[in-house]
Amino acid sequence: MSQRKRLLIVAHAPSPNTEQLVNAVLRGARHPDIDNVEALHIPPLEANADDVLNADGIILGTTENLGYMSGALKDFFDRIYYPCLEHTEGLPYALYVRAGHDGTGTRRAVDTIVTGLRWRAAQDPLILRGKFENSFIEQCEELGMYLAAGLDAGIL
Known part of the structure; x- marks a missing residue:
């Protein structure tokens, strides 16, 4: 049996709808066919550099706030950036944005930070635009x- 991997979900969920999104990410990550991955959600104001240093992958979730990421996610990045900078290069990550508008500014802001950290995108950002939909x-x-x-x- 291979060593368990840790998937960290750092997602801001200030509303019932965004809480549903975090729960959906966790449900998918904990699919019964996935044997060796522990998935855990830590809100951005509680997550710290040790959480990132102990992660094998990370999913970032944020709302679009005035064309930018949530203040909570920005605070997370401010606290973990330098402690993680030389130690998490190549960390696979994904981003989802709950965007009331187009999500462009939010995506750009997160891209700038993860580029500096030299994390590796596992896929294009998921931008959930407009009015909330069950999809x-x-x-x-x-x-x-x-x-x-x-x-x-073992492919990420």
Whole structure:
């Protein structure tokens, strides 16, 4: 049996709808066919550099706030950036954005930071635009499953 991998989900969920998205990511990451991955959600204001240093992959989730990431996710990056900078290069990550508008500024802001950290995108960002739709839940579940399955198979 291979060593268990850790998938960290750092997602800001200030509303019932965004909480559903986090739960969907976790449900997907904990799919019964995925054997060797532990998935855990730590809100951005609680997550720290040790959580990132102990992760084999990370999913970032944020709302779009005035064309930018949530203040909570920005605070997370501010606290972990330098402690993780030389130690997490190549960390596979994915991003989902709950965007009331287009998500462009939010995506750009996160891209700038993860580029500096030299993390590796496992897939293009998932931008959930406009009015909340139930399809967002399914897409987040697939995102969690994709990353966890990739870690489980050793391809991420």
